[in-house]
Amino acid sequence: MMEVVKDILQAYRIFPTEIEKVTDRLYHIKDSRRDYALKKSTLKQEDIAAWEHVYYVANEKNLSEIVPVYLTKDGKLYEDVDGFVYYLSPWLLFAPRSSSETSIERTMGLLAHIHDRTQQSQRISKSSLNKNFHTYQTFCEQLPNELYSYVLRFEQQAYMSPFELQVCTHYRDIETALNRINGEVSEFLDQSEEEITWNLSLCHGNLALDHVLNNHIINWEQARYDHVAVDLTNYFHQLTGEYDQPNELIMEGFKVYKRKYDLEMFDMKLLSIYLLNPADYMTIIRDYVKSTKEKPLTYQVSALQKQYRKLIFALKWTDFIKEEYETINFDDLSN
Incomplete structure (x- = not known):
């Protein structure tokens, strides 16, 4: 070689x-x-x-x-x-490891500058938006009943496996996440304007933690023009799948991002929908129920827990967006 x-x-x-x-x-x-x-x-x-x-x-x-x-x-x-x-x-030399706070804020600043400088806008009709999201909306609406059926099935077992016990333990939180995403999708589609500005920017497409070196981003092999929610979701998922979630640091990092590239509420709603996407969590349960035996139980338990952590972060994220950016200023309304 x-x-x-x-x-x-x-x-x-x-x-x-x-x-x-x-x-x-x-x-x-x-x-x-x-x-x-x-x-x-x-x-x-x-x-x-x-x-x-x-x-x-x-x-x-x-x-x-x-x-x-x-x-x-x-x-x-x-x-x-x-x-x-x-x-x-x-070849980039590694700088001394910085704190998580500095690292997240720096990465968010790098992304914001790239997204801002490469933005391209197009107008799409409300009917087109609704048509594209209709299938996903229907998918999300069916999930609460599907999840509940799995919980009932597992609870009927005399002895639940660690995976089944895990699903039942997660149930209330995941039910909340499923209800939340259905509400977010409905609000997202409830646009008063007949035409909507849809912004596209250069997105990395696969932003892993080791793709950010000092003040640079490497490995653009999966790059494409897309909504910035793609990059932000990938990055947030990298940060939130493990045990120690830097939730507050991510929120502060997003404030840095938004100061450099000011997202509209429409864009932040779309980001919330991406983060709340329960497809991976539900797929792991379906694979378990099918008893394909392709993956060991320990792997399935670990994989499900990672997806659970991501959805828990998504719930905290939507609370943050609501408190930080959706709060109505009644003084402004009276003027």
Whole structure:
């Protein structure tokens, strides 16, 4: 494999003095002048155009948050070897680990700047919006009864398994989340305007915690233009799936985001709907009930608990939005 790496580097006119395999897909390259990161990407041929567009936009909009990639001697952004796409970027040195508060606020600030600078707006009709959300609304409305049927089924067991006990323990909170999302979807669709502004921005599409290095965001392989709720949901889910949820830090980080990129209530409602999405939680229960035996019980219990934590955060999030941004100022109404 090292010979393949050396051949790829020749396409960049780089003669390495040291090659370190960091992971199966990442190499740390050194020559006499610089350090580089060589990535064996997951890009398919049909994804390349969208990925390349990220760097054209970053150059045009002067988005320093997006780590650049080097051009080959043929002027390409990547090198194709045996059907795999490789690209080369600067090797970023890790700064000393910052506090969670600083890290979350910094990431939210980076996202806000990218989303703001790349925003594109389009007008869509209210009828089109309702049509697109109708199937999802119907799906959500059926879930409370489905969840209740599982609880009744499990409670009839003489001895519940740890997974079944977990579902029953979660029930009240998940029932609240299901009722909440049905209310949020109804409010979201209850728009008085016949036409609505739908904003799209450059979204990372797969924002994991290790994709944020200092003041930069790496790995734009799944990037696309979408509503910013996509990036924010991915990031919040990364932060809230584990035991220690930094709820207050996320709320404070969002205030930083909103000061830099001022979302409308319509956009915040959509974000709430994304966060409250119960599909993954319900899918885990359905798979258990089907008794497919594909995954061990310990995995199912752990996976369900992660989805539960995300939904608990979503409930706290919607409370935060209501208190922070939906509170009616009666003095304003009287003027």
